[in-house]
Amino acid sequence: MEGDYVINGAKTFITNGYITDLTIVALKTDKNDGSSGLSLIVVEADREGFQKSQPLEKVGQKSQDAAELFFDDVRVPQANLLGEEGKGLHYLMQELAWERLMIAIRAVAGCEVALQNTVDYTKSRSAFGQNLIEFQNTKFKLAECKTKTQVARVFVDHCIDLAVEGKLDPESSAMAKWWCTELQNRVLDECVQLHGGYGYMLEYPVARAWTDARAQMIYGGTNEIMKEIISRSL
Known part of the structure; x- marks a missing residue:
């Protein structure tokens, strides 16, 4: 119909893409307007021309699927526009800091759980006539991990306070995402x-947590991009 949006292209590595019934697509609605020409459109999965790949084979995070989405002349009415046309990047940027903080929170929580599991394991396993926890190397490694995790928790809690106050800035969230996911690994x-x-x-559990954690340094903006964002405030 006249005035409809017609979408062509593909999106890769979409979490829950295989099971999605409704997706928000960021697309160019004005090719001559740079980043300002980006808009957000809601697309129902049953629209003609919309297809999904089979779930991609990931190293970890097996409980969530990831898929590629294909758009071949997918016609969507103007009523499916989310917000105002041309303000898609603005809307996305508003949520990026919170998204990256959530990744940092997951990273610190992952460290805390893995650390406790490892303490329990080393107390229950023995070698050469004593529990693993009694070896100096074991105690020193666990002490280092506990200290670094606690330091990260303090900074993440500070960022949460900033988010609650509406004061979380891109640099702080980038720092949290980069530092905490590197530490988690x-x-x-x-x-x-x-x-x-x-x-x-x-x-x-520690093996599954290990494979799950690697993607934390990639999604939500790679950690290299986090450093780029942080460097802009120098």
Whole structure:
């Protein structure tokens, strides 16, 4: 119909893309207007021309699917426009800081859980006649992980306070996302090592947490992009 939007293109690595019934698509509605030409359109999955790939095979986070979405002359009425035309990037930027803080919160929580699981494991397992927790190397590694995790928790809690007050800025959220996800991967690597061979077995929570954590440094903006954002405030 006249005045409808007609969408063509593809989107890759869409979380829950395979099971989605409704998706918000960021697309160019004015090719001559740079970033200001971006709009958000709501697209129902049963529209003609809209297709989904089979779930992509991921290393971790198996409980959530990821898929590629395809748009082939998908016709959508103007009523499906979300907000105002041309303000899509503005709307996205409003939520990016909170999204990155949520990733940081997950990272710190992941460190805390993995650390407690590893403490419990090293107290229950023995080698050379004593529990693993009694070896100096084990105690020192766990002490390092606990200290770093606590420091990260303090900064994340500070960022949460800023978010509640409506004062969370892009640089702080980028710092939290970068630092906490890097820490999560380092802590989990240490925890896997302290589990020995069992740390590499998927029946153990630490192994699943280890594979799940790697994507944290990629989605929500790669950690390299986080450093770029932080550097703008220098």
